[in-house]
Amino acid sequence: MRTTVSLTLLSFMAALVIGTVVAAFRVGPIPPLRWVGAAYVELVRNTPLAVHFILFYFGLTKVGIRYEAFVTAVIVLSMYTSSFVAETVRSGINAVSSGQAEAARALGLTFPQVLGIVVLPQAFRTVVSPLGSLLSALVRNSAVASVISVLELTEVADRLNTATARPIPVFLGAAAAYISLTLPLGWGIGFVERRVAIKR
Amino acid sequence: MTAVILADALGPRARRRVWIASVVAGVLVAAAIGVAVQRLAARDQFDARLWEPFTEPAVLRFFLTGLANTLKAALVAMGLALVVGAFLALGRLARNAPVRWAAGAWVEFFRAVPLLLLIYFSGLGLPKYGIDLPVFWYLVLALVAYNSTVLAEIFRAGILSLDRGQSEAAFALGLSYWQTMFTVIVPQAVRRMVPAIVSSLVTLLKDTSLGYVITYEELLRRGRLAGEFYGNMLQSLVFVAAFYIVVNFTLSQIARRLELRQRRRYNAGTIDVGGVEDLATVAAESRRA
Numbered sequence: 483m484r485t486t487v488s489l490t491l492l493s494f495m496a497a498l499v500i501g502t503v504v505a506a507f508r509v510g511p512i513p514p515l516r517w518v519g520a521a522y523v524e525l526v527r528n529t530p531l532a533v534h535f536i537l538f539y540f541g542l543t544k545v546g547i548r549y550e551a552f553v554t555a556v557i558v559l560s561m562y563t564s565s566f567v568a569e570t571v572r573s574g575i576n577a578v579s580s581g582q583a584e585a586a587r588a589l590g591l592t593f594p595q596v597l598g599i600v601v602l603p604q605a606f607r608t609v610v611s612p613l614g615s616l617l618s619a620l621v622r623n624s625a626v627a628s629v630i631s632v633l634e635l636t637e638v639a640d641r642l643n644t645a646t647a648r649p650i651p652v653f654l655g656a657a658a659a660y661i662s663l664t665l666p667l668g669w670g671i672g673f674v675e676r677r678v679a680i681k682r
Numbered sequence: 683m684t685a686v687i688l689a690d691a692l693g694p695r696a697r698r699r700v701w702i703a704s705v706v707a708g709v710l711v712a713a714a715i716g717v718a719v720q721r722l723a724a725r726d727q728f729d730a731r732l733w734e735p736f737t738e739p740a741v742l743r744f745f746l747t748g749l750a751n752t753l754k755a756a757l758v759a760m761g762l763a764l765v766v767g768a769f770l771a772l773g774r775l776a777r778n779a780p781v782r783w784a785a786g787a788w789v790e791f792f793r794a795v796p797l798l799l800l801i802y803f804s805g806l807g808l809p810k811y812g813i814d815l816p817v818f819w820y821l822v823l824a825l826v827a828y829n830s831t832v833l834a835e836i837f838r839a840g841i842l843s844l845d846r847g848q849s850e851a852a853f854a855l856g857l858s859y860w861q862t863m864f865t866v867i868v869p870q871a872v873r874r875m876v877p878a879i880v881s882s883l884v885t886l887l888k889d890t891s892l893g894y895v896i897t898y899e900e901l902l903r904r905g906r907l908a909g910e911f912y913g914n915m916l917q918s919l920v921f922v923a924a925f926y927i928v929v930n931f932t933l934s935q936i937a938r939r940l941e942l943r944q945r946r947r948y949n950a951g952t953i954d955v956g957g958v959e960d961l962a963t964v965a966a967e968s969r970r971a
Contacts, residue, residue, distance in 0.1 A: 511700050512700060512703050512704050512707050513704055514704055514707040514708040514711055515707050518707075518711055524927070524931060525927060528884070528888075528926060528927045528930035528931050528934065529888075529923045529926050529927055529930075530887075530888035530889070530890075530891035530892075530902065530926055531888070531891075532891040532892055532894060532902055533891055533902055533905075533919065533922060533923050533926060536902065536906065536919060537916075537919040537920070537923065540906075540909075540915050540919075541909075541915050541916040541919045541920070542916065543915075544725060544727060544915065544916050545721055545722060545725050545727060545916070546725065618794075621796075622794075622795070622796040622797070623796070624796075625796030625797075625798040625799055626796075626798055626892065628798060628895075629798075629892075629894075629895060635799075636796055636798050636799045636802065639799060639802065640802050640806070643802070643806060643807060644806075647810060649803060649806065649807025649808075649810055649811070650807065650811075652807075653799060653802070653803040653807055656799055657791070657794075657795045657799065660794055660795050660796060660799070661790075661791070661794045661795070664794045665794065
């Protein structure tokens with residue numbers, strides 16, 4: 483369970499950073515970066531998570547890239563989640579009224595300033611709840627790390643089941659553990675959203 | 683994709699700057715790709731021997747039947763999940779409180795539990811209780827358990843998104859609860875749900891790849907088997923990823939088209955649903971409307 487939590491938190495932080503950068507690429511004025519951003523999002527999010535895991539863990543060894551399973555899991559989960567974060571943040575940016583950006587430009591701010599100081603802070607406030615859904619999806623997605631034998635909750639449940647041959651108590655216990663993670667998360671997100679939401 | 687106007691219409695100096703930045707960025711991107719290609723080439727990963735198997739009809743057929751199995755599981759699961767999801771949504775909106783609670787608990791439970799855990803349970807747990815089915819059905823069972831809750835939420839959101847006046851008017855005309863539901867509410871709600879349903883199909887299709895852990899012969903498993911057999915794991919998996927990308931990209935584009943058409947035609951946004959990554963995006967986008 484601790485592995486599940488640390489996988490989730492590490493990946494989510496990394497995904498937020500990567501996702502925001504990719505979103506910035508996609509709304510920025512520089513065409514090659516826009517293309518890179520779009521290609522990244524479409525390629526990454528249309529491939530199943532399990533394929534990412536196996537490609538990274540078993541496929542890339544041939545080119546000499548191999549990290550231990552936990553590190554691989556963090557990399558893969560951050561990458562996968564970041565593509566969704568990028569889309570979410572981008573739609574948040576689009577939701578900020580264009581007057582905001584216009585006013586910022588009228589004050590002579592440059593593109594990075596407009597985005598960083600004025601638009602992004604508002605964009606994040608509007609997408610708190612979709613980002614929250616991503617976080618709880620990530621809790622569940624971290625289970626897929628079990629395909630490369632990271633000892634997280636689902637993998638532990640699978641092994642316990644093999645050892646004890648009593649599926650119902652084992653899997654119910656694991657399910658309860660997941661619920662005990664995602665339920666408080668939902669409440670927390672609701673709370674944050676009420677605090678920061680912008681009324682339009 | 684409509685870029686917001688975060689930068690002014692550019693003057694000559696800014697245009698030059700953007701141009702220079704574009705060239706620099708372009709060079710950097712090209713360099714990154716170049717390094718990757720070189721690294722792959724240095725390890726002989728472009729060797730024809732490693733890619734040749736994909737031109738053999740037998741190998742192609744192996745992959746294509748894998749894809750067919752993937753699609754079969756996805757479509758059967760989708761069909762069943764639509765039915766179960768509809769019942770769950772009706773349950774959650776029912777006037778009978780115990781029914782509402784039961785449906786609510788069911789949805790919350792299966793939505794919070796990772797799909798992989800459900801697949802392990804159905805594939806490795808159920809046989810221990812004497813339930814003996816082909817692997818296909820274990821996978822479909824788990825997919826339905828999870829996706830029916832997602833669809834139930836979509837249905838519920840679709841129904842709740844309608845103006846209350848619709849059902850009030852129907853009741854005022856003397857229609858019964860069920861008549862109101864099926865002649866007034868559902869036909870209108872379905873239109874708003876379609877894009878979200880197509881998006882959830884993308885998620886479902888990706889999720890079938892987890893069937894690989896219980897040895898269902900789908901695309902990913904076929905890719906690994908071929909990779910082991912020909913010693914070209916990297917190439918096989920890239921090949922597999924390409925299949926998924928083509929299918930899912932097409933579906934996403936369809937969903938997007940449907941949504942845009944919807945907005946134009948009925949001037950109504952689609953619905954907000956949380957819980958699935960793709961749907962989080964859909965939700966965020968509809969918020970913009």
